[in-house]
Amino acid sequence: MNLQQSAQVYEIPHQITYYECNELGHPTLSMVMSMLAVVADEQSDALGLTNEVIQGTGGTWVIVSFNGNLDLHALNVGDTVILGTRATGYNRFFATREFWLRDKDGQKEYARVTSLLAFMNLTTRKMEAIPDKLITAYQAPQVTKVPRGKRPKRIPADAEVMGKQYHVRYFDLDVNHHVNNAHYFDWLLDPLGERFLTSHQLTSFSIQYRHEVRADHDIDSEYVMATPLNSCHRITNNGELCTLAEFSWK
Amino acid sequence: MNLQQSAQVYEIPHQITYYECNELGHPTLSMVMSMLAVVADEQSDALGLTNEVIQGTGGTWVIVSFNGNLDLHALNVGDTVILGTRATGYNRFFATREFWLRDKDGQKEYARVTSLLAFMNLTTRKMEAIPDKLITAYQAPQVTKVPRGKRPKRIPADAEVMGKQYHVRYFDLDVNHHVNNAHYFDWLLDPLGERFLTSHQLTSFSIQYRHEVRADHDIDSEYVMATPLNSCHRITNNGELCTLAEFSWK
Structure with missing residues (x-):
């Protein structure tokens, strides 16, 4: 195969x-x-x-x-x-x-x-x-400095955020007893809503995992539109920052 | 293939x-x-x-x-x-x-x-x-009476039910603009909880779809244990019965 x-x-x-x-x-x-x-x-x-x-x-x-x-x-x-x-x-x-x-x-x-x-x-x-x-x-090269990639822009402290709360479900857990890293994208993007998501195409993204989201936790997925085609997102759990992300759209 | x-x-x-x-x-x-x-x-x-x-x-x-x-x-x-x-x-x-x-x-x-x-x-x-x-x-046979299959047992009206509420998310919708029939199983089973789900094996199930669950709705997934190895479930939306299901375990 x-x-x-x-x-x-x-x-x-x-x-x-x-x-x-x-x-x-x-x-x-x-x-x-x-x-x-x-x-x-x-x-x-x-x-x-x-x-x-x-x-x-x-x-x-x-x-x-x-x-x-x-x-x-x-x-x-x-x-x-x-x-x-x-x-x-x-x-x-x-x-x-x-x-x-x-x-x-x-x-x-x-x-x-x-x-x-x-x-x-x-x-x-x-x-x-x-x-x-x-x-x-x-067989990858050993290097002195590993490139860190583009960091997601943070949501400004005074920004008026939109968002939704999610509960981590049993079926979100994978065989390593962790929430599959990929599931975070559904929580991050869902609050943008059907109208936005069906009328825009994702062109690029960056995501940083800071703290793990765990089974049975409640999480807040919040975002602001930094520009009409650029959204900044964060996932928090009881006020603790778990994930930062940024998406670009067309 | x-x-x-x-x-x-x-x-x-x-x-x-x-x-x-x-x-x-x-x-x-x-x-x-x-x-x-x-x-x-x-x-x-x-x-x-x-x-x-x-x-x-x-x-x-x-x-x-x-x-x-x-x-x-x-x-x-x-x-x-x-x-x-x-x-x-x-x-x-x-x-x-x-x-x-x-x-x-x-x-x-x-x-x-x-x-x-x-x-x-x-x-x-x-x-x-x-x-x-x-x-x-x-090329299936044309028959007079189509077998209906085993119907899920209903939750008795006076039963004390356990359950959770779920919100239908954008990513629950499939290409036909409906909630994929398979997603109902996550809503039905998740309220049983990690302890039950990791210590029991599913042996059989029956499910009846009565009314469609739609985008952006809130649904209640409730169940009772009819016996220690038999659970009866229902999904309702604003009190309207959407789905009945029954699962057997070992």
Whole structure:
């Protein structure tokens, strides 16, 4: 099934189902981010870096941020796409990974996403150095400074925000007992409402995960329109900032 | 990609991704029901009965009920399964369809689900006779009486119910501008809570759709434990009964 597979690049085909799509028949950002997570997991598994091996070091990968450019309106239910990923660099504490979603012929790219990852000790819940045995197999360059990506603009303190409250549900939890990082996008975007979401196309986004949202919590997803085509978002839990995000539209 | 395909039986392989699975790494009922809907749609498309052809008659299929037996705990992230379906019978107003989810070798069945369908006029929103041209291609037998399946037990009027309220979100809507029938299972099951859901396995279910839940509505999902291993559920919207369901556990 793998079209291309080396230590560096990993790709899989995927047919877009209707339950991965929104009202307009285009894949949702949360589903696309879930698909990309699958490719990363499959690459790690193929390199022998399974969840058991990773957690056997006493730690786990944590996603710090994503940045992406998108054209998901060009995709429809039933389309077959190629999902791809490669590790792009790392230093002692951070690693970067790149993802893409393209057509079979390599003529058109629908998404290009970069992620910044850190490594967390499962006992202390603090960041620690990335174990060599978990990173060398990806054959990414070791670098002095890892690019952090564009940071989401913050909502100004005096801004009048719009928003909704959400409750974390049982089915939001994944096999690692965490809320799947991709679910945050549904909470972030839903408050924009049907009228906005059906009349605008997402062109780029950045998201920063600060604190984890946990099972059974109530969260507030708030936003302001910084410009008519630029929205700044935050997710808070009891006033604690969990996630910052920024989306650009056309 | 189709392992078997005739006028009657349609099957496709599917690899179970982590975002189709719950905390325990097993596929969720809502995701399994979404997968089965995909097989039914693909069969209809393969027979030339696309959404355009169906809606060209001025009507649309409506799911009245599902009944199913399940062993989803035997399935894990990464497993490849075969999803299958066939039309099983019809009369003037109702049709039945059967679904299964099995392993590649045909040794083990993980789900067997039957559905009862009716045909609704898109203008009057009332049931009408199934157009011949939409049903004959499936080559199912024409019958006098279509089996209705087991009806979910109702919650007794004086029962003390448990429950939660949910708001229908933008991303709950599918390309037909309806809440995907599969989403109801997340609303139905979530109120049972993590402790119950991680310590029990679903063995069978029945669900009846009475009234559609619509975008932006608030719904109440309530249940009682009829026995320690049998739960009766209902979804209401402003007091109007939308869905009845019953689940059996072990």
